[in-house]
Each structure stands twice: as C-alpha cells, then as structure tokens.
Amino acid sequence: MKLILANPRGFCAGVYMAIDVVNQLLSIARGQSIYVHHEIVHNRHVVDRFRQQNVQFVDDITEVPHDSIVVFSAHGVSPFIRQQALERNLVAIDATCPLVTKVHAEAIRYARKGYQILLIGHTSHQEVIGTRGEAPDAIQVVESPDDVPNLIIKDPEKLVYLTQTTLSRDDASRIISALKDAFPRIKDPPSDDICYATTNRQSAVSALTPQCDLVLVVGSSNSSNSQRLTEIAQAFDKPAKLIDDASELVDNWFDGVETVLITAGASAPEDLVKDLIVELITRFGGEVELHDIHHESVEFGLPGTLKEFMREQGIDPTGRRISMDTAAAIESWLTQQNVPHKVIDLTVGKT
Numbered sequence: 001m002k003l004i005l006a007n008p009r010g011f012c013a014g015v016y017m018a019i020d021v022v023n024q025l026l027s028i029a030r031g032q033s034i035y036v037h038h039e040i041v042h043n044r045h046v047v048d049r050f051r052q053q054n055v056q057f058v059d060d061i062t063e064v065p066h067d068s069i070v071v072f073s074a075h076g077v078s079p080f081i082r083q084q085a086l087e088r089n090l091v092a093i094d095a096t097c098p099l100v101t102k103v104h105a106e107a108i109r110y111a112r113k114g115y116q117i118l119l120i121g122h123t124s125h126q127e128v129i130g131t132r133g134e135a136p137d138a139i140q141v142v143e144s145p146d147d148v149p150n151l152i153i154k155d156p157e158k159l160v161y162l163t164q165t166t167l168s169r170d171d172a173s174r175i176i177s178a179l180k181d182a183f184p185r186i187k188d189p190p191s192d193d194i195c196y197a198t199t200n201r202q203s204a205v206s207a208l209t210p211q212c213d214l215v216l217v218v219g220s221s222n223s224s225n226s227q228r229l230t231e232i233a234q235a236f237d238k239p240a241k242l243i244d245d246a247s248e249l250v251d252n253w254f255d256g257v258e259t260v261l262i263t264a265g266a267s268a269p270e271d272l273v274k275d276l277i278v279e280l281i282t283r284f285g286g287e288v289e290l291h292d293i294h295h296e297s298v299e300f301g302l303p304g305t306l307k308e309f310m311r312e313q314g315i316d317p318t319g320r321r322i323s324m325d326t327a328a329a330i331e332s333w334l335t336q337q338n339v340p341h342k343v344i345d346l347t348v349g350k351t
C-alpha cells in the first residue's frame with residue numbers, strides 16, 4: 001500500500017504555543033493547581049495527557065477557586081470571561097492564538113466606528129463565542145448563505161464581514177458571495193481572517209486527494225479545522241475518515257484501497273500520525289511518500305501574561321521553549337524505523 005503523507009499537517013503555530021504555555025506552567029507552578037478554561041486545543045489526546053498531569057479543565061470560570069492560575073484556551077475568550085477572572089483574582093494566562101486576537105481587534109475597531117459586523121462561522125464554536133462577546137450588539141453570526149435573508153441590517157453602507165479562522169475556504173467563499181449579492185457595499189476584512197494553517201492544510205488535501213482511494217484525517221470530532229479537512233476530501237467523492245488515533249481504524253475501509261492520504265488537523269499531535277503509519281505499514285506493508293505542498297515557518301512566542309508570571313517567579317522567560325514532536329522531523333524518524341519512504345517536493349508556497 002502507498003501512504004501519502006501531506007505536508008503541512010498537524011500542529012500550527014497557535015496550537016504549539018498554547019500547549020507550550022500549559023507545559024511551561026506545569027514546569028514552574030510549584031505545586032499550584034492549573035486550570036484551563038475550555039479545552040486548551042480541540043484534541044482529545046492533548047487534553048487527556050494534561051488531565052493525567054492534574055491539569056483541570058473547566059467550562060465555567062466560576063468553577064476555578066479564587067487566586068488560582070487559569071489559562072485561556074487557544075480559541076480565545078470574551079471580555080465577560082476576562083472580567084470574571086479579574087473578579088476572582090485569578091492569575092489569567094492568555095494562550096489565545098494571536099491570529100484569533102487579530103479578529104477580536106478587528107471586531108472591536110469596526111464596532112467602535114459604528115459598523116454592523118457579520119461574523120461568518122459556527123455559532124457554538126468557542127472562537128465565535130469569544131469574538132462575538134467583544135461587540136455583542138454589533139455582531140450577527142452567519143453560518144450559511146441561507147442565513148443572509150434573515151439578517152437585520154440598519155445601514156448597508158456600514159457593514160463589514162469577518163470570519164472564524166478555521167473555516168473551509170470554499171464554504172466561506174459561498175457565504176461571502178451571498179453577502180456581496182445582498183449587500184454590494186459590504187467591506188472585506190482588513191486582512192484574511194482564515195488563518196495560514198487552515199489554508200495550507202486545506203490546499204494540501206485538495207492537491208493530494210485526487211490520487212488517493214482513502215483519506216485519513218487525524219483529529220478530534222470537535223476540531224473545526226479537522227472536520228473541514230475531512231469534508232474537503234469527501235467533496236472529491238473519496239471516502240474520508242476523521243479518527244482520533246489508529247485504534248479507530250475499521251478493516252473494511254481498506255477493501256480495494258491502494259493509496260491512502262494521511263493528514264492531521266492543526267491540534268493533532270504528530271506522534272498519533274506516526275502510530276498510524278506504523279499500524280498501516282505493519283498491516284499492509286508498502287511505502288510512505290512525503291508530499292510537501294507548502295513550507296511553514298510561522299512561530300509565536302510565549303504570551304506576555306505568561307512571561308510576566310515567570311518574572312514574578314524569578315524565572316527569565318527568554319529562550320524558554322519546551323520542544324515537541326513536529327511534522328518536520330518525520331523523515332529522519334522514518335529512516336530510523338526502516339520504513340521505505342521518499343520525499344516528493346510539490347511546494348507551491350511558503351508561510
């Protein structure tokens with residue numbers, strides 16, 4: 001069997017930073033309990049691994065005892081949650097992805113200028129809840145083109161749309177077209193809100209799916225960007241399965257299959273991809289092809305709130321980084337494992 005491994009896949013800069021924040025706190029918090037508001041990133045394994053290290057995840061900030069440490073997840077929070085944390089005198093460490101913070105800033109800016117904001121996204125997603133909370137009176141959420149006729153618009157000249165960072169590019173384009181048909185003067189966001197990581201993982205799946213018989217996406221079912229990768233592959237009329245790990249494989253998925261594309265959502269750890277490769281090579285034999293579609297080198301430093309906390313503990317935050325298994329290391333790992341492989345450079349861009 002041929003296994004095509006999409007690059008880029010897996011951890012993005014925002015997820016890497018958010019996980020690093022919790023790891024740093026575990027190494028410096030000296031016995032204090034660490035709470036995280038919502039899942040730090042949407043991946044079951046990441047959350048379970050932190051739970052095993054006594055990190056506590058809460059959906060309601062009032063569950064966090066006064067004066068404790070709380071981390072805001074990569075998806076961001078509304079000002080209401082920040083205020084609640086302040087009132088409880090919590091040490092709030094903000095692991096919001098800077099690209100989500102950028103959308104919050106856009107929402108605040110346009111609301112202050114008197115614009116109505118149409119936020120394209122999924123109403124119940126944490127990121128959308130957080131962004132909407134910045135200007136609840138100015139923001140309406142648009143989930144599909146069907147929502148457009150029901151929007152309540154006061155002045156079509158003062159209208160802007162923003163998007164959730166992890167949408168399908170194609171779905172977002174359909175909604176934007178419907179908005180522009182209905183409101184021709186609607187403003188575009190100052191810069192693209194769908195993030196580089198979402199865009200690159202989707203474009204790799206679009207480029208590689210046509211040559212495959214089955215697509216496996218490593219990721220959790222509550223991960224928006226992982227769901228979108230699965231849907232994109234399915235749009236090519238190919239079977240595509242979203243799995244948390246190799247234990248979820250089902251034998252009959254592989255009937256008549258010669259080529260499998262493997263990718264991973266932005267919150268899925270690379271060791272799960274490696275386990276999947278081992279499982280498939282053990283069962284079916286064959287070789288791995290590493291297909292590089294887009295090179296990424298985006299990195300985010302530790303958040304200011306964590307650096308401040310470190311300094312208060314007498315720790316110099318400069319240069320502190322806890323290393324994690326990254327997709328970039330796959331080739332040497334395949335060599336060590338004696339897995340036949342080759343690299344195919346199809347690079348169309350760098351971020």
Ligand code: SF4
Pocket residue numbers: 012013014015074097098099100165166195196197198225266
């Ligand atoms: S998917 Fe994009 S917006 Fe979300 S954490 Fe990663 S880089 Fe940030």
